[in-house]
Each structure stands twice: as C-alpha cells, then as structure tokens.
Amino acid sequence: MTTVQKIKEIEDEMNRTQKNKATSYHLGQLKAKLAKLRRELISPTGGGGGGGGLGFDVARTGIATVGFVGFPSVGKSTLMSKLTGTHSEASEIDFTTLTTVPGTLKVHGAPIQVLDLPGIIEGAKDGRGRGRQVIAVARTCHLIFIVLDVLKPLGDKKLIETELEGFGIRLNKKPPNITVRKKDKGGIAITNTVPLTNIDQDEIKAVLSEYKISNADVAIRQAGVTADDLVDVIEGNRVYIPAIYVLNKIDAISIEELDLLYKIPMSVPISSREWMNVDELIEKMWETLNLVRVYTKPRGLAPDYSAPVVLRRGKCSVDDFCNSIHKEIAKQMKYAVVWGASAKHTRGQKVGLDHILEDEDVVHIAKK
Numbered sequence: 499m500t501t502v503q504k505i506k507e508i509e510d511e512m513n514r515t516q517k518n519k520a521t522s523y524h525l526g527q528l529k530a531k532l533a534k535l536r537r538e539l540i541s542p543t544g545g546g547g548g549g550g551g552l553g554f555d556v557a558r559t560g561i562a563t564v565g566f567v568g569f570p571s572v573g574k575s576t577l578m579s580k581l582t583g584t585h586s587e588a589s590e591i592d593f594t595t596l597t598t599v600p601g602t603l604k605v606h607g608a609p610i611q612v613l614d615l616p617g618i619i620e621g622a623k624d625g626r627g628r629g630r631q632v633i634a635v636a637r638t639c640h641l642i643f644i645v646l647d648v649l650k651p652l653g654d655k656k657l658i659e660t661e662l663e664g665f666g667i668r669l670n671k672k673p674p675n676i677t678v679r680k681k682d683k684g685g686i687a688i689t690n691t692v693p694l695t696n697i698d699q700d701e702i703k704a705v706l707s708e709y710k711i712s713n714a715d716v717a718i719r720q721a722g723v724t725a726d727d728l729v730d731v732i733e734g735n736r737v738y739i740p741a742i743y744v745l746n747k748i749d750a751i752s753i754e755e756l757d758l759l760y761k762i763p764m765s766v767p768i769s770s771r772e773w774m775n776v777d778e779l780i781e782k783m784w785e786t787l788n789l790v791r792v793y794t795k796p797r798g799l800a801p802d803y804s805a806p807v808v809l810r811r812g813k814c815s816v817d818d819f820c821n822s823i824h825k826e827i828a829k830q831m832k833y834a835v836v837w838g839a840s841a842k843h844t845r846g847q848k849v850g851l852d853h854i855l856e857d858e859d860v861v862h863i864a865k866k
C-alpha cells in the first residue's frame with residue numbers, strides 16, 4: 499500500500515468512528531498515525547520530495563513575501579500583474595502559470611514581494627500536479643492570499659485549506675499553548691490551567707503512546723485545544739501563517755450575492771480585472787503583515803519620513819534597526835533616542851539596543 503492509500507484508509511476509519519468516551523483513545527491513536535504518514539509525504543525523503551524544484555526557487559526580496567494560492571484560472575496572475583506591474587501571463591486556459599513569478603509592490607514605503615504561483619488541484623499535497631512544489635513555496639511566505647472565484651468560493655475554500663493543512667501549514671492560527679516535556683521516568687503527568695473541553699486524558703495518552711512517549715509532563719494552558727493541536731506540537735514542523743481570502747471576479751455577481759460573501763472572515767471581495775476594491779485588499783495586506791516602520795532622525799534635523807526602515811514584528815529591536823541599516827552601526831552606538839508609541843514620554847526616551855520599537859517610531863542613534 500502506498501502512503502497515500504494508507505492515509506485514505508485512516509481517514510475513512512476516522513469518518514466511520516463516532517467520537518465518544520469509549521472511542522477517544524482509538525481516535526487519538528488514529529490522529530497521531532495520520533500525522534506520521536503525512537510527515538512521510540511532505541519530507542523530502544518520503545515519496546518524491548516536497549521541496550523547491552525547478553523554477554520554484556526565487557530570490558527573496560523586500561521585507562515580506564506574499565504567495566498566491568488557488569485553483570487554476572481564479573485570476574491570480576491578473577491580480578499579480580496589476581498589483582506589481584510585472585507581467586505574468588493570464589488566460590482563460592487552466593494552468594497558464596507553470597512556475598513562480600515574482601514581483602514587488604510598495605505599501606506605505608515598505609517593499610513587499612508577491613509570488614504568483616501555478617494553480618493547484620485537489621490532491622496537490624499528495625503529489626498531484628505541481629501542487630506540492632506550490633505548497634512548499636507557500637510554506638515559506640509571510641502571508642498567503644487564498645484566491646477564490648466568487649462563483650464557487652466556499653467549496654474551493656475548504657479544499658484549498660485541506661491541501662495546505664495536509665502540508666503542515668496552519669492558517670490564521672497561533673501555535674497551540676501546549677508543552678510536552680519528555681522525562682526519563684515517572685509516567686505521563688498532565689496539568690491543565692484551563693478545563694479540557696475538546697480533548698480528554700485518554701486521547702492525550704493515546705497520542706503520546708503512538709509517539710512512543712511514555713514519560714512526559716504535558717501542560718495545557720489554552721482552552722479548546724484538540725488532539726490535532728497536541729499532534730502539531732509533537733510533530734513540531736508546523737508553520738503558522740496568516741491568510742487572506744481574496745474573493746475575485748465580483749464584477750460577475752450581484753450586490754445581494756456579494757453581501758453573503760462579506761461574511762467569510764479574513765476575506766476581501768475584489769475584481770482584479772476591473773480593479774474593484776483592490777485598495778481595500780492592499781490595506782488588509784498591510785494590516786495583516788503587521789510590519790514596523792521606523793523613521794531615522796539625524797542629529798539636529800527633522801526625521802526622514804520618506805524612507806522608513808521596515809522591520810518585522812518580533813525582530814524590531816533597536817539592534818535589528820541598526821543591523822538593517824549597516825552591520826557596524828550597533829557597535830558604534832552609544833545610545834538611541836526614541837519618539838513614538840514605544841517611548842515612555844513624548845519628549846523622547848533614551849534607550850539601548852534591546853529596546854523594542856513600534857510602528858512609526860522615530861529613532862536617533864547617538865554614536866560613541
């Protein structure tokens with residue numbers, strides 16, 4: 499039996515099994531088994547490689563990368579060409595785009611890289627078409643645009659999510675607040691600071707046993723976590739990426755139909771061909787990327803608002819700011835003065851290299 503067939507068999511069994519107290523151990527086992535088979539499929543040694551591949555490795559530019567994922571002919575290339583000015587062939591024929599086409603656009607002074615990708619099909623994660631290469635690229639993006647055709651948005655949305663999830667991508671989700679600390683002895687000790695509503699002790703034990711973990715401290719600090727979340731924590735190779743659902747071709751539907759679509763969370767309806775509502779999409783993209791712009795203030799001069807230094811959240815200390823200008827600057831710095839949201843007072847705060855900056859802060863570096 500191939501890995502794909504084994505996966506199918508387990509999925510079928512899970513669908514047949516009612517979730518209740520008596521079956522939770524068994525279901526926990528199945529979930530862990532499934533995750534292990536999926537890992538075989540997505541790791542480069544198991545079943546044909548999930549990595550880059552010809553034409554898929556593109557140089558990364560800009561401060562953040564946005565990848566376009568969707569079924570064929572939903573309008574990914576049309577959108578990419580119009581957003582960036584870089585031509586990517588578009589036509590009514592499916593699979594027009596066969597490789598990664600990169601472009602850039604500037605949003606609020608920040609250069610953002612956009613990757614137009616080939617269309618994927620159902621079963622892509624299991625090796626159909628170029629889907630695995632496409633999804634492997636998506637795994638490395640800071641934001642994914644899931645581009646949907648408004649004429650069939652909901653069915654396609656679910657299918658694409660399943661493909662991405664099967665490849666270890668978690669959309670619009672934070673890593674689950676669960677820790678599993680292995681020990682040499684003492685068995686399994688489970689502590690929870692919140693009530694366990696969607697997972698029980700049996701399920702936890704089944705998952706651990708499937709991973710041959712017989713001694714461990716498990717701490718659950720988040721309400722509503724499931725056996726799948728526990729599996730994710732143990733597998734450890736998951737990526738948590740924000741996604742925006744781009745509902746394209748709204749020029750083809752009525753206002754009433756459009757009203758219904760607005761209810762999909764994290765979605766923006768647009769028409770890439772008619773350039774309708776694309777500005778809202780760009781704003782949503784900016785907001786979701788959650789970047790930090792920092793303006794430099796030379797001594798005795800006004801800040802330079804035309805060219806911000808753009809940093810990513812989590813990598814936005816004064817040290818990061820210095821390093822993104824020149825690697826020598828941090829060494830030469832005596833102290834920095836910061837004005838803006840991260841500063842304690844409006845007249846400016848004297849700070850060191852580990853001070854964390856906020857969007858639109860102004861920084862002056864005083865040299866030794």
Ligand SMILES: Nc1nc2c(ncn2[C@@H]2O[C@H](COP(=O)(O)OP(=O)(O)OP(=O)(O)O)[C@@H](O)[C@H]2O)c(=O)[nH]1
Pocket residue numbers: 568569570571572573574575576577587588589590591592593594595596615616617618746747748749750768769770771772
């Ligand atoms: N009505 C309408 N048609 C659109 C819109 N955007 C794109 N199209 C049409 O949809 C078809 C597919 O567009 P592409 O940009 O090639 O789609 P794609 O998703 O890149 O397709 P693949 O590369 O084959 O996966 C073309 O005929 C476009 O003109 C839109 O906003 N409205």
Ligand SMILES: [K+]
Pocket residue numbers: 570571572588589590591592593594595
């Ligand atoms: K096409």
Ligand SMILES: [Mg+2]
Pocket residue numbers: 574575576587588594595614615616617
């Ligand atoms: Mg295309």
